[in-house]
Amino acid sequence: MEDLRKQFPVLSKYTYLNTASSGLLSNDLIQWRREEDKKLHENGSVHRDTHKIQIESIRSSIARFFTAKNNEVALVPNFSFGLNTLIEGFSRGQKVLLLKNDYPSINWVFEHRDFDVCYAAINENLEENIEAAIARHKPDILAFSLVQYLTGIKINFDFIKQLKAYHPNLMIIADGTQYLGTESFSFSESGIDILGCSAYKWMLSGYGNGFMMIKEAAQQPIFPSTIGFNSADGIYSKQNDIPFVKRLEPGHQDVLTYGSIEQSIQLMERVGIEDISEKNKQLTDFAAAQFSEKGLLKDSVLKRKEHSTIFSIKGDEVVFQKLKKNNIICSQRGDGIRISFHFYNTKEEIQKVLDFV
Template sequence: MIDLENEFPPLNDFTYLNTASSGLIPKSVIAWRHQHDEDFLLNASLFRDDHKILIEQIRQSVSDYFKASMDDIALIPNFTFGFNTLLDGFDPKMEFLMLKGDYPSLNWPVERREFKHRYVPIDQNLEQNIRQAFEQKRPDVFAFSLIQYISGICLSFDFLADLKQAYPSTLFVADCTQFLGTEPLDFKASPLDVVIGSCYKWMLSGYGNGLLFVKDTAKAKLYPKVIGFNSTEYKSFEREDAPFNRLFEPGHHDTLNHGSVAEAIAFVNSLGAENCFNALNAIKKNAMEAFVNRGLIDDFIATREEHSSIFNLKLSSADYYNLREAGVISSLRGDGVRVSFHFYNSTRDLDRLLQLLDAR
């Protein structure tokens, strides 16, 4: 059995409850990165001769893990690049429905391009608000974060599947940065037309990498404007032959950062992905119960059928700094202190947090 505290050294020094801000990176991934750069140092351009093979191996690893077709996967540097590039491919007359207070890098680009858009509030009636907005006028695109970065509120796949069945022509575009790596995703079977996410949080891959999945339902309505020589070089080198997914990979690939995604996936698989998901769900359940009992989260969140492992606690900025001084790493977000739990967190981490809060 892998010693998680050895694999993730910060666990020895902190009570790390901040994966929603920045995930830990495994030692094994760091070791691979060192070897990668050593090979580059010693072999220079020879090292890059086979980089196309590595990129397709990475794509295959992502395909297997998320059950997405190889042709539907683009390797991107981060969510924000992917989403902005995607938006430039939409008809400017398309109308968007979004969530008020969602991640700024999701809402701002739509506003800046002056797409017609509406917002629904994120409150105890979130799903009802969304349904009512659809009933009032069906949007061309429903763009949303699957998990809210401030509160941890999430939309269930059951709800989204029902909504998609009722409105099949609406494109569902999901920011999954706070979701990827927290539970299984079968992209082909999901109601989502587009998934975009950065991999430096729950995917444990470090910075500079992200994933974009696009189904044929969305490809038919998208006309990406971005292109580069790298988009074509796997085929005839002719611009018209660029595959759709490669339009989002216009320049040279960063094998270090994209390779880190595949290595992180391999690490999770070595632990047993299902084991990791089960461990996360267990600590999430315990945290929810403890926070509800202490009145640290909004009552309506406790009554929702599903919630993520992100919690916004009713604490002050002074509480945040006191926790930080005591070695508990969290984030100031919204009106409270955000804590988040991954599979590498233990009941000891939760107990330490509760001990400090109870002693206030």
């Protein structure tokens, strides 16, 4: 994948290990954006008149990439907006199981509304903790991140499928922002009812775009109150006949921002999602071994069988500034330093971190 690195100019300037904060934009994407802006600049509404066809193409690309149905995919500015919009259509008073210290944009959505909230702990026994909490509290909804933004702990997907099989009435909601794009994933086979994503991280699509995938069966008990002329495709007579996902798309949709998702999907399809999965697994295994040998990982990570492309290593402000001074780009999160990598990174770049910690 060495030639592929040329698609991302940042990599020639920095040791960029910060995709968990902001994914990189490819040369192909930037070129497409310029051409798209140029068309709008030169043709105005003549070009804009094609936007409905483009939006449906984008929706289809997302559905294809994650094996969802077109009528299950809503285009939203980000995960937080999408989830808040959906939750407004939920019945209040339901019991919701969350993970303690999960990403605030998941937990706050429920904590700041009239839901009965309970929690499971995030540690090496994550799945067992969820199972025990379900047995104890009998929640109606389970909401969580597929990958934890602080530690990189990734939930076991077979566990989620099994959980849904044992508890078919449990509504399972997940944030895939720190996961989708890192490996092959099938929404239809996942056991997850609602899955959202902001596309500026691992989907490499820039800011202001994301999507929600909502299975047809999960749409039935949800009644979003959002509505707009675009929801009805600009047709007055369709006010009372609006498809579910269009409820999450009440206003004008920006082809430039949402089209960036489609362009990045096309890049990942050209590379091959299976090859991306394998490359990221190799990097993860290498990082886990190297960081573990140097005593940089917590037991909650060491005791897990599999991990994500995010690691929190032990290190203070002095260590972080040393990494930064040497052009190693990462993030301070929680009580550690967060290192994150994607298929455009190398083992040598991960090795560089070890020279300064």
